Amino acid sequence: MDLDFLLDYNPVLLALFATLFTWGFTALGSSLVFFFKSINQKVLNSMLGFAAGVMIAASFWSLLKPAIEMAEVNGSIPWVPAVVGFLCGGAFLLLVDKILPHLHMGLSTDKAEGIKTSWQRSVLLVLAITLHNIPEGLAIGVAFGALANNPDAGMLAGAVALAIGIGLQNFPEGAAVSIPLRREGFSRLKAFNYGQLSGMVEPISGVIGAYLVLSITPLLPYALSFAAGAMIFVVVEELIPESQSGNETDFSTIGAMLGFATMMMLDVSLG
Secondary structure, three states, rough: OOOOOHOOOOOOHHHHHHHHHHHHHHHHHHHHHHOOOOHHHHHHHHHHHHHHHHHHHHHHHHHHHHHHHHHHHHHOHHHHHHHHHHHHHHHHHHHHHHHHOOOOOOOOOHHEEEEOOOOOHHHHHHHHHHHHHHHHHOOOOOOOHHHHHOOOOOOOHHHHHHHHHHHHHHHHHHHHHHHHHHHHHHHHHHHHHHHHHHOOOOHHHHHHHHHHHHHOHHHHHHHHHHHHHHHHHHHHHHHHHOOOOOOHHHHHHHHHHHHHHHHHHHHHOOO
C-alpha cells in the first residue's frame, strides 16, 4: 500500500482524520442497537477481549517499539524513555480514574468511581467508556505527530496501522456500550447517541497529542511510551475485568488472542 502521498499533509490534520475514522467505527458499532436489544454474554466477552488484545499489541508494536528505536538513534539509554513514559502514562490514567466520575456497566449508581456527584446514571456510564477512549486518541495523535520529526514511510505506515487497529476494536466497543444501555431501558436512539458520543473524545485527544508532540519534539519517545502506558492501564483496569464477566471467560481469552494477532499483523504488514 503506497501511503507516501500522506507525508505531504500536516501531521495534526492527519491525526484529526485518523481519529475521526476511529470515532466513525464507534458510531458504526453503536448503530447495532437499532437491530438488537440485547447482546449474548459470550459475544460481549469476545468483543471486549478483542479490544483488549488490539490495545495490548498496539502498545508494543506501534508505541513502545518505536520509542525504544528512537531513543537508540538519539544516543539515549534505550529503556529509559520507554520505562519512564510508560509508568507516567499509567499514573496519569490512575489520576483521571480517581477524579473523573464514572460508572461501569451493570453496577448500581452507589458503585460509581471518582469524585462523588449527583450526575445521572447515563452520564456516568458514558464517562466510563470515554475514559477508555482518551489514551486511544492520544496514541494515534502521538503516532502521527511523530511524522513531523521523522517523515518516514515506515513511521507513517505504523501510524495508519494503529488507526486501523483501534478503529476495528472501536466497532465492537461501540456495540458493547449502546446495546447494554438499551437493555437498561434507554430508547434505541438515545442508546446510540450515548454510544457514539463516547468516541467523540478520540479526535479531541488525538489533535492534542499530535500538537504536543510537535511542540516538544525531544520528548517524542517519552510521549509514545506515555500513550502505551495509558492504554495498558485501561486494558488491565477496565477491559480485561469486564470481559471476564459470567462463566464465558474462554471467549474473552480467545477474543484477546485474535485482537492481538490482528493488530500485530496490521503493524508488521503495513509498517
